[in-house]
Amino acid sequence: MDKVRFGIIGVGNMGSTHAKSFIEGKIENGVLTAICDIKPDRMDAITSLEGAGDIKTFEDYKEMFKSGCVDAVIVAVPHYFHPPITIDALNAGLHVICEKPAGVYTKQVKEMNAVAEKSDKLFTMMFNQRTNCVFRKMREMVQNGELGEIKRINWLITTWYRSQSYYDSGDWRATWRGEGGGVLFNQCPHQLDLLQWVTGMMPARVRSFCHFGKWHDIEVEDDVTAYLEYDNGATGVFITSTGDTPGTNRFEILGDKGKLVCENNKELTFIRLKTPEREFNATYTGGFGEPEKETITVETDGENPQHNGIINNFANAILGQEPLFVDGVEGIRGVEIMDSMLLSTWLDDTVSLPIDDELYLSELNKRVETGRRKSGGGRTLSTDGTYGA
Numbered sequence: 001m002d003k004v005r006f007g008i009i010g011v012g013n014m015g016s017t018h019a020k021s022f023i024e025g026k027i028e029n030g031v032l033t034a035i036c037d038i039k040p041d042r043m044d045a046i047t048s049l050e051g052a053g054d055i056k057t058f059e060d061y062k063e064m065f066k067s068g069c070v071d072a073v074i075v076a077v078p079h080y081f082h083p084p085i086t087i088d089a090l091n092a093g094l095h096v097i098c099e100k101p102a103g104v105y106t107k108q109v110k111e112m113n114a115v116a117e118k119s120d121k122l123f124t125m126m127f128n129q130r131t132n133c134v135f136r137k138m139r140e141m142v143q144n145g146e147l148g149e150i151k152r153i154n155w156l157i158t159t160w161y162r163s164q165s166y167y168d169s170g171d172w173r174a175t176w177r178g179e180g181g182g183v184l185f186n187q188c189p190h191q192l193d194l195l196q197w198v199t200g201m202m203p204a205r206v207r208s209f210c211h212f213g214k215w216h217d218i219e220v221e222d223d224v225t226a227y228l229e230y231d232n233g234a235t236g237v238f239i240t241s242t243g244d245t246p247g248t249n250r251f252e253i254l255g256d257k258g259k260l261v262c263e264n265n266k267e268l269t270f271i272r273l274k275t276p277e278r279e280f281n282a283t284y285t286g287g288f289g290e291p292e293k294e295t296i297t298v299e300t301d302g303e304n305p306q307h308n309g310i311i312n313n314f315a316n317a318i319l320g321q322e323p324l325f326v327d328g329v330e331g332i333r334g335v336e337i338m339d340s341m342l343l344s345t346w347l348d349d350t351v352s353l354p355i356d357d358e359l360y361l362s363e364l365n366k367r368v369e370t371g372r373r374k375s376g377g378g379r380t381l382s383t384d385g386t387y388g389a
Contacts, residue, residue: 004095004315007034007070009061009085011042012170014099014126015076018307019046023053026308030315033069036061061085065092072096072318074126074311078172079104079180083112086328090119095318097311099126100189102331104180105364106339107357113329123328124314129190130197130326131309133300134268138253138260139198141270141298147255148276150199153228153236154254159247159264160187160240167218171374174218176367178374182212182220183242184338191251193334195238199253202333203228203236203340205352210345215243219371226341238341258293268298 006022008015015037022032023046036058037043043057058064064073065088072095075085083103089096096116102125103109116123129135141147160183172178179185184192196202208226215222222243228236241247251262258272273280274292305312310326317324336353339360344351346363 001071001319002029004030004318005033005069005071006030006311006315007036007064007073008032009036009064009073009075010077011035011037011046012076015074016042016046018074018076018311020049021308021311023049023051025051027311027315029319029321030072030311034058034064034067036064062088062092065089065094070094072122072314075099078178079185080108080178083108086112086123087115090115090121090123093121095122095314096328097124097126097314098328098331100193100331100334101185101338102328102335104185104335105357105361106332106336106355107361109332109335110357113332116329122314122317122324124310124324124326125193125328125331126307126310127190127193127197127326127331128306128310129194129265131306132265132304133302134262134265134304135194135198137268137298137300138251138262139200141260142199142253142255146257146270146272147253147260148257149232149278150201150230150234150253150255151277152234152252152254153195153199153201153230154250154252155191155195155237156239156248156250157188157191158239158241158244159249160242161245161247162187162216162222162242164216167216173374174216174220174222175374176219176364176371179220180364181338181342182218182222183240184210184221184224184341187242188240189334189338191240192238192337193331194251195236195337196333197330201230201232201234203337203353204231205229205350206337206340206344207350208341208344210342215241219367221342221345224341226344260298268300270296270298272296 034056047055073089074097076099082098086096086098167174210221211223223241226238249264253260256276256278261269280291313325316322340351340355343360
């Protein structure tokens, strides 16, 4: 094939953004040939765009799969449907890009991964923040040993301010039944993925304090503080909220040889110790004092292609032109961390990872059964300016 034929399942906020990227020619080796949504007016808004061309429309994604008009699909529907639709697409012989998060609970993500590992088709997650030059550089420095042994990981990410109107824009938003969670599942999947991807470390134990509907009229979490423990002795804190304005975005990784600080996904500083802390601690005899240090502004390659970078890589990988950047089965790691934070709060206790899949699902279902049913909404909101570019 010359170009990969893509279909998009779900053309709400993110799906419509992806559709516009194809229509505007931002996907070099991909073409949008089909879209699917249960709301025809959303599809009409896409097909009426200038330059849209001949895009087939479907209200049933399985009919799209049978049509023979797509080679790959982007799954951009509410979270609970990510695994089942991805499984159906892989079983139909299609390549799949799945929007974040990989799913709502670990059991369903493991079922999806099992199918993906048996399939000969490519599967990736829309972890567009991994394309950010700053996070790629941080991962490189950690892997190269420039920080030494990691001792502490902190991320304060509260630049997610959302008004009540945001939550009222869809009947599935901010409900246990429709979304499966709040700020952790909607705003923070990228940060929780990066937390483990950049450091190469998954927490072993989590104690969290999630507040449900603290700042908004919603039933899910909109304010979270979590304490993390790692097997090597490192600790961490993750704080997030959709109720803070102005917010803060500061990611710190402290190692034996220095500290990396990322501000606002852009500015990267390395405070390098001239003597590793553990060595200084063992040999210094002066009482008060600490290792000499230098502050370095870290240079990167400046590239940050975001969603289009993931889609372009995926199309190129299908065509055999470059390796796949993100292995989709890695999506379970972020879901594991999200689930552990909610489970810790629900149980009012520290939980160990990997979590008990059945226990988590049982606790989630209790909330689903007693949760509210929203009506109305259905507005498609612009995502412009809501992610790095």
